[in-house]
Amino acid sequence: MKLNLPVVCALATFIVITDHLKIAVAEEFFKASRSKREEQYPSTYDDFDVDRVLASERLMKSYIKCLENKGPCTKEGRTLQQYLPDALATDCEKCTAIQKHQGGKVLTHILQFHRDDFDELLQIYDPEGVFRKKYSYGKEDEEGDDAKR
Template sequence: MKSVSVFLFASIFVYVCGQNKYNNKYDNVDVDRILKNDRVLTNYIKCLMEEGPCTAEGRELKKTLPDALASGCTQCNVKQRDTAEKVIKHLMNKKSKDWERLTKKYDPQGQYKKRYEEEVQKQRTI
């Protein structure tokens, strides 16, 4: 379950491998099921916030997170982009305190957070 669970955050920040290409290993995981599992979500948030243990995947995610945020998912395939948007919306709407904590840690200037929030707002008006 833990290796599947890492997809939640991998879909937001997407694993970077090799030549700046994003890994599509987890593209077919049922992200809706993961988003409904508060325990798993909380464990990965704790990992990213350095408040709890991390799996190997969690440690890798922590390492690649800044680069993935900065890229704005430009190296994502369509599935990864759609999944990332779904996860971001979920965090913003259902776990807003955790969204704030994560963005403060990984985006202290707020430049990437603004971009993601504007994108979500655009989609709400469509």
């Protein structure tokens, strides 16, 4: 079989171009995954013992007062104050898996056992009502439930 020089050149060019495209796609993939990790909230407190706080009424009230700007804050409380508005507005998209799990526990606990504080926290950290509308949380829910009874 005799090779045609123009065909060989075209084939070589095609191979080089596709290899460069593969490299470019791989580079973009790694950039995207790296930037996704960089966009996450710090994982500094991922090992924080949330269950211990939830089990202690004294600690719960202390953290709630911190978040309501009615009492002193620990480092963890200040960090939570910093990231909570964005986390509520973005459905916790920058949270680590651990933060999502812990956040769910805390929200459920506060909603169940500290409803008035929950509503006040939503007024502070969700002033536009994005979280409330998305998940149907808030005092208007309670009023709607009363009307159904």
